[in-house]
Amino acid sequence: MASSVAEKLAGVRVADGDGWSSVAPNLRKNLGVLSSEEIELAKMLLHEGQKHLFDHWPEPGVDDGRKKSFFDQVARLNSSYPGGLVSYIQNAKRLLADSKAGKNPYDGFTPSVPSGEVLKFGDDNFIMLEEVGVREARKAAFVLVAGGLGERLGYKGIKLSLPVETTTGRCFIQHYIESILALQEASSRQAQGQCKAEIPLVIMTSDDTHSPTVDLLESNNYFGMKSTQVTLLKQEKVACLDDNDARFAFDPNDKYKLQTKPHGHGDVHALLYSSGILEIWRTAGIKWVLFFQDTNGLLFKAIPASLGVSATKGYHVNSLAVLRKAKEAIGGITKLTHTDGRTMVINVEYNQLDPLLRATGHPDGDVNCDTGFSPFPGNINQLILELEPYFEELSKTRGAISEFVNPKYKDSTKTSFKSSTRLECMMQDYPKTLSPSARVGFTVMDTWLAYSPVKNNPEDAAKVPKGNPYHSATSGEMAIYRANSLILKKAGIQMADPITDVFNGQEVEVWPRITWSPKWALTFSDVKRKVEAGCSVSQISTLVINGQNVFLDSLSLDGTLIVNAIDEAEVKVTGSVQNKGWVLEHIDYKDTSIPEKTRIRGFRIQKIEQLELKYTEPGNFCFKS
């Protein structure tokens, strides 16, 4: 029931005992309709210079519901930021002032190339590290950051739903979950006698990705993972800022709503901390937390060895890196030495590396050295943190990560912005607050083995300078075939050389289309155990292995072979398989009669002829053609 004017005025008198609201007369008139919590928030906003938010407020009785929902949003923004909106506004004022003054965040620091662990796929050290990594995996938890819209790719759905490759059509989240389950199995096998591990998976979503992520998981039965193993944490956006005084911007369509934008993947630390999940993991004996991104289909080929590095080196922080091409859109891992003697090894983001180098005596900036690569290893944002020191650090910082602001100014006076801005943060900046005694390292892997993301739309990918990676759906898929072919080649299979072809304006190497489910082989030792001497695969071939105990022995493949076997079926495949196989048909990304998931690759697979083997009963089998 609406309260009377007299009651409202009485409310104002009670709520404004010390006259704090006199600077915002329209808010003052409305105090009677606000709850005590809303009044506290209003006080905080005025104190932090946000009185303009109430200038347009009408008399009590008009839009009261919308006024309340304004405070609902303010309360949400306040609780989701470490230290609340007061901290957000104060941080924003400081960073905006620094930006206006042209202050370089790396002032006083000199960059140099750090040294880290450089691994060579398949050598004895690599094999040993993979073994250690698999053993450690039962004490690991995985955290997938998947709140990004993927604006550069421009794909309409969520990136996790895109196929890693179109031979099997397995999507990214399916591949990730199957890889984690395979690690869980393999690690538990190694630790016989101890109870079976369940490796937890956290997925960070945002308003942009949350519901489609839930739908994808639920409609596919969590791709075989227990639903209780998966936790979704949704990141909130942050308030946009209209000017150098950090005054909040209104949503262009609603004067009772603040405009908000994503705060970046750095939110993952605060969310893990505030959700209490780190505490649960500690109690459960988890030792490692592995962070990864939405579209790197190669990543799990690098996980066992890099986890092995963390365990053997005792790294608190281990960042996975690859050789970086100058100007490639991945940050450079850099040693920064301050004039006061402080040093840190940290990611310098791709847009900051060039200016930092130029400002510190490298007039050519971000360029390749004699090797044809940037001397700075490229950060692929796969971080492995040791849980205990991570938890201790977050207990101090509550997961707050060093932030930055990137306003687009109207002119050189830097007094107004072309459009509103906001603070942002990146998950790889976590080590910035660590003490010098923290054990921070990195591991460099072969790019073909570890990194091939899907980030760029076909048009932009085709414009990438020659020799630099495309990071497109085309290159992402081709990288899977190349890696699998190279691994089998190294294991002794006689593998045909690739041909080059052009899809959607991108020249790529086309290797035989080889894929296997993660449970077939997680490590190079697994592959070597399952591949006997005398096998060969021709260039036009496709090979799909779905099954844990499938062995290739003197197999000669020239066409398409698919092997499906339950875990309890041990299958040896031998002899000569020849058929017309599956071929790649060129298509154009502009052809909207073809589904977007397919046309962004520039090819589709024509399934002409194949041999498909199915083993659904336990036992030992030998197929010889």
Ligand SMILES: O=c1ccn([C@@H]2O[C@H](COP(=O)(O)OP(=O)(O)O[C@H]3O[C@H](CO)[C@H](O)[C@H](O)[C@H]3O)[C@@H](O)[C@H]2O)c(=O)[nH]1
């Ligand atoms: O608010 C956000 C923004 C992004 N993401 C997620 O964070 C990941 C990375 O996002 P982008 O792919 O947009 O990241 P960038 O390409 O800009 O760069 C990041 O990934 C690169 C490697 O792929 C380099 O490591 C680089 O240094 C690092 O900042 C994705 O899984 C994305 O879904 C979120 O969860 N929330």
